[in-house]
Amino acid sequence: MGLALTGALAGALAAAQVRAAEQFIPMLSYRVGPYAPGGSGFFGGYIDYLDMINKRDGGVNGVKLTWEECETEYKNDRGVECYERLKGKGPTGGTVFTPLSTGITYSLIERATTDKIPVISMGYGRTDASDGRIFPYIFPLVTNYWSQNTAKIKFIGMREGGMDKLKGKKIVNLYHGSAYGKETIPVLDLQAKKYGFEVKHIEVPHPGNEQQSQWLEIRRYKPDWVILRGWGVMNPTALKTAQKVGFPADRIVGVWWSGAEEDVIPAGDAAKGFISAAFHPSGRDFPVIQDILKYVYGSGSRGNMTDQSRIGQQYYNRGVIQGILTVEAIRTAQEKFGKGKSLTPEQVRWGIENLNIDEKRIRQLGAFGLLQPLKVSCFDHEGGGAVKFQQWDGERWKVISDWIASDQSIVRPMIEESAAKYAKEKGIKPREGISLGSDCGHYSENLKKIVSGG
Structure with a gap:
């Protein structure tokens, strides 16, 4: 008992x-x-x-x-x-x-x-x-942000009639003055060289509720497109200021952190026609x-x-x-x-x-x-990469594209090279083979040289 x-x-x-x-x-x-x-x-x-x-x-x-x-x-x-x-x-x-x-x-x-x-x-x-x-x-x-930007340039290329039509175009990257805002500068510079367009990076200091000087600079530069890399109050401010200087909303393409209802409703009519990236509706x-x-x-x-x-x-x-x-x-x-x-x-x-x-x-x-x-895998912590685009019609977001795949021929080499440099700086040995219960594959000899200081 x-x-x-x-x-x-x-x-x-x-x-x-x-x-x-x-x-x-x-x-x-x-x-x-x-x-x-x-x-x-x-x-x-x-x-x-x-x-x-x-x-x-x-x-x-x-x-x-x-x-x-x-x-x-x-x-x-x-x-x-x-x-x-x-x-x-x-x-x-x-x-x-x-x-x-x-x-x-x-x-x-x-x-x-x-x-x-x-x-x-x-x-x-x-x-x-x-x-x-x-x-x-x-x-x-x-x-990730680099994947999104390659999809964004693909989308702009589609709107221009083909990627070859990007040559000679002017694109402004209007970005939030933070680590978030600066994250895509390298990939945009690389794409500008590849496709032959000009890119001008213009910073907006946190939090972004004053942008008159930036948009006057944009008006003088006369870009074909503006990429809005905003966050929070910066987004409706950008759309309203763009309207004041006469830049059309349907030539502005935002990151997904610029593409929510809270970003466009406060801008009123100035937001109508604005386009943003999205990874969900x-x-x-x-x-x-x-x-x-x-x-x-x-x-x-x-x-x-x-x-x-x-x-x-x-x-x-x-x-x-x-x-x-x-x-x-x-x-x-x-x-x-x-x-x-x-x-x-x-x-x-x-x-x-x-x-x-x-x-x-x-x-x-x-x-x-x-x-x-x-x-997801040890090799790939992103796991997806596709992007859609949506447009604000004054009342709601309407999806205007199918899924657009990122250009991994640009993104993945940049990721691996940047990660290898970080590993060298921090003294990190890359995971290879079976590590932490995952199959990590093998690191290339070229990236091993970067990691080891060669």
Whole structure:
């Protein structure tokens, strides 16, 4: 009887531990200041998705998802403070960080690598971190900035009647004065040489609510196209100022951080015709969004968005995609390390690096048309790379292109060379063969020479 009782108690304790298992997800959010629209929309969608998984599914194989926000104000030093505050919380520590800031991502690379905690910088961050052999803990998933810019030049070439028609054209790169804004200068310079167009880089100081001198310079330069690499208040200011100097909105192509409803609605008529890159659409018709409305906001419940009219907009849907990728990484890791238990950040890192979300799985997730297929590996921490383009008609975004693939003949050599130089500077030995549970392939002899100082 004693043995039976002991066994029963042990079984009950084990069952309680399974029921009590949780996965802690830290949130480096920002909901105040000039970039609050982007931060509040993104993290609202992210949190609502995690909340829906708990309420609809009981968590991930019985493991409840928990989270805590820390306000960074989109400032690098605050981002580091929040990282240090949250990284040790939860039963196994911070599962994965999503800074929603290229500057904060740069600031966390060495810390997160030392702490063995993954960082997802979906559609932003340091582009050469796409080479996971050098950056094992950093994941610029879905599509990186250099990929986007090659697709953007392809799109402009299509509008001009062919890539050969780019020769002699003038393009202005109007960029936010930050690490984010400067990230694409090298790839644009390279493309200018390849296709024969001129590129002029014009910086807009943070936060970007005064641009009169920049647009007067643009008017004097008379470019054929302007690439708007803005963020937050810089975007509607750019569109309104462009209208004042007579530059047409349909000759301005924005990055996806310039292409949300919050970027165009404040600009009024000045935004009509504006084009932006996108790696997902707006809209509420996706089954996954409908499930959020049902399980998180149904029956008078309150989700994370106080303004529910923003549900289904660009930043919100981007947060939902972040939620999908995070949960699918946890699910993938559980398949290897065990269901029903809290995973370590290192185990979740393996889950991210082994993500394989095909069209069938996207349909099962209720996200068909919202998320492109994604296959991540040690070699490739981007996993996707395709871009669509959308145009604002004064009321809503309309998709005006099919998926446009990035030009990896330009992007991948730049990534590998830049990553190899970083490895040489930091004394990092590239992962090769089987490393951290992933097949990393082999580094080329040329890049080995860069790493070794040859």
